[in-house]
């Protein structure tokens with residue numbers, strides 16, 4: 001898929017997920033936990049007798065409500081109380097110190113009241129167990145997180161925000177806990193307690209509890225935020241990684257294409273050279289052709305000699321041995337001369353069995369010596385089919401003349417060599 005398209009789709013998807021998550025969190029993912037007679041087990045009545053007091057508490061279910069009958073009796077224990085307790089840790093599967101997680105709830109609605117009194121307070125408290133400082137077998141070490149309130153003021157029940165609950169100071173003092181543990185915790189609530197208030201006076205009390213309802217979300221706002229941040233960050237990381245990989249791939253492809261072009265260019269250069277070479281060379285012998293040799297004369301050379309070389313009676317070789325043998329002789333002839341002159345000399349096939357050897361920086365006498373040497377070499381060479389071969393030379397040195405006139409002069413000398421009986425070197429009179 002195209003990079004930009006993928007980017008756009010990912011962005012749209014992320015935005016959709018973000019909006020959906022926020023919408024669900026604030027409008028739909030509501031969660032409640034209702035504790036009421038009939039549905040809720042492990043309900044019991046507790047009094048200060050467990051702490052050495054004398055008060056008596058008893059709980060019964062009546063008309064779909066809990067009724068806590070409480071007789072507060074003054075005793076040596078300074079803080080007499082009765083309470084209705086709902087245990088979460090007794091539930092099947094919760095035997096290992098596991099209570100319930102109420103941390104995603106934001107408030108609790110408590111519908112409870114005194115039936116026979118009008119001005120007494122109630123204490124709502126949650127008991128959270130944390131193995132970092134508490135002991136499972138000692139409920140006294142389970143954190144007291146609660147609030148005291150006056151139920152009569154709201155006949156329809158009281159909404160208590162969980163953030164208004166506080167850890168009991170006396171409990172922190174008793175446990176001698178580090179400050180970091182002095183904050184409310186609701187992630188492992190072992191018990192819920194609804195108890196008489198701190199200043200309860202001796203007497204008979206009847207407390208009615210209709211229901212206790214926790215309200216909240218399936219997820220906390222922080223969890224949703226963390227989820228969304230993780231989603232965006234991981235998507236950005238994936239996209240970055242993908243982009244880098246793509247760039248690397250494109251770079252490799254570009255480099256490969258550049259390398260291909262370089263090689264193609266090299267090949268073209270070679271081919272161009274080959275073609276240029278072919279244009280300036282005779283295909284049979286490999287010697288320069290006329291176009292190739294003409295370039296030599298464009299260079300500024302002070303001393304330049306040349307010799308016209310012509311195989312004697314070449315026609316008879318063709319006639320006697322055939323054209324193919326004639327070709328072989330021409331190739332061999334060209335090779336023999338090339339191998340026995342200087343590498344700075346230029347050999348050209350002027351036409352037919354006629355060759356031109358251009359010798360830069362060579363005096364007429366040196367050119368003459370060379371011509372004689374080549375003539376003898378040709379005469380003494382072992383040619384194919386034991387053919388006897390001789391050649392004639394016309395040698396000239398460049399004077400104050402045009403290249404055409406210079407070549408014509410050498411040609412004339414060659415003509416003279418032929419006329420004089422062949423197999424010889426004739427010098428052209430110098431042109432000054």
Ligand SMILES: Nc1nc2c(ncn2[C@@H]2O[C@H](COP(=O)(O)OP(=O)(O)OP(=O)(O)O)[C@@H](O)[C@H]2O)c(=O)[nH]1
Nearest residue numbers: 310311312313314315316318323324326327352353
């Ligand atoms: N095999 C072959 N023969 C060629 C080629 N080019 C020219 N010839 C032949 O070379 C011969 C040249 O003959 P002439 O010009 O009469 O000269 P010649 O026989 O060498 O006699 P002189 O030069 O007077 O000694 C002709 O028969 C051409 O056909 C070639 O490329 N291959």
